[in-house]
Amino acid sequence: MRLFRDIVGAVAQNLQSGIQLRPVDLARGHGLSTQAVRNYEEAGILPAADRTLHGYRTYTPLHARALDAFLALVPGHGHRTATSIMRAVNEGAVEEAFRLIDESHAQLLDDRRTLRAVENALRDLAPVTAxxxxxxxxxxxxxxxxxxxxxxxxxxxxxxxxxxxxxxxxxxxxxxxxxxxxxxxxxxxxxxxxxxxxxxxxxxxxxxxxGLEPLEAALLTWRERLASRGRALLAGAAELEAYLRAHG
Structure with missing residues (x-):
């Protein structure tokens, strides 16, 4: 997948170069099935593909960028929100995409506050109640x-x-x-x-x-999941920015 992304990334600067990708090319490069690629296009995650005279879909490096962005957005935002973000971008509603991104960050912040409140509450408890x-x-x-x-x-x-x-x-x-x-x-x-x-x-x-002792382990796992979500949001933002630049 990395090699495929390097190839399409090198040509993404010139989307008028005439390079065409078949659904199977896009699918293999991202570890997906061709049906998944078609489903993503129908959902608005990818821009509409051109068609050959025989009705076959043809994709470009821009579609590869879109797929990169979507797959990077999913871990931090979830499938539904990532789909809405990509659909908004492809429909030209970039401000709506930014609003959705802000909501995910706000939810993460709220989850961090909840975790902090629980941790503070546990510190207030006497050991005898464990x-x-x-x-x-x-x-x-x-x-x-x-x-x-x-x-x-x-x-x-x-x-x-x-x-x-x-x-x-x-x-x-x-x-x-x-x-x-x-x-x-x-x-x-x-x-x-x-x-x-x-x-x-x-x-x-x-x-x-x-009890409280097992809960401490659960809180550690919770904290690690929040950290992973934070990094996933950053990674998704980077790929989306690359797509926005290529999208123009």
Whole structure:
């Protein structure tokens, strides 16, 4: 693929040179099927191809540039947004393409802020809350332990922060070890100034990860994915700029 790109890049400066590429040339150079190339053209990702007298599609180095740009945009923006960006460029709506790019960058920034908030919240938690507590508790004793009212625990339950089960005979709320842990986490975060809507997603992640220690590993993976997206956005921007220059 690199050799193919070098070849088409050398001739992309003179798109009137008459060089023609068959669908199979474009496909092989990018590791795609010829049907995929045709689908990309029909979706507006590539400019419309010329046709021979017999109706066969013919492409140029400009189409190769377009395909380079699209494939580079996908990792950072996703297939749908990358398609919309290329379609906007090919339709002459470059400002719309820039707006879509800005939205992807804004989403990445928002995701970074969310990650930072979760990491800050974890730093605010005492190590003793890392694992589910042993034993069970009812709402009164648990509220007394935390120094809050039972009504507060019920409000946290409605917000999805804690999930006590109900005793089948009495109907009383029973907080098992995980529910006690979640209540303690919620209590610490509330004292740290976090809102209920900020705490709920964190506790959901704690439950799905099986505790705070596994969540730390998940956060590391999350951070690495965000870094990869950031680099992918840069790579996509570079290829798109090259296409815009060739597109004229």
């Amino acid at each position: 694992a589910p507590a042993s034993g069970e508790s009812f709402i009164g004793p648990l509220a007394h332990e935390l120094g809050i009212r039972p009504a507060t625990l019920r409000a946290w339950e409605r917000a999805g922060l804690v999930r006590p089960r109900r005793d089948p005979l009495t109907g009383y709320r029973v907080y098992d070890g995980a529910a006690v842990r979640d209540a303690r986490l919620a209590h610490q975060l509330r004292r740290g100034g976090y809102l209920l809507e900020q705490i709920a997603p964190l506790l959901t992640q704690v439950r799905s990860a099986g």
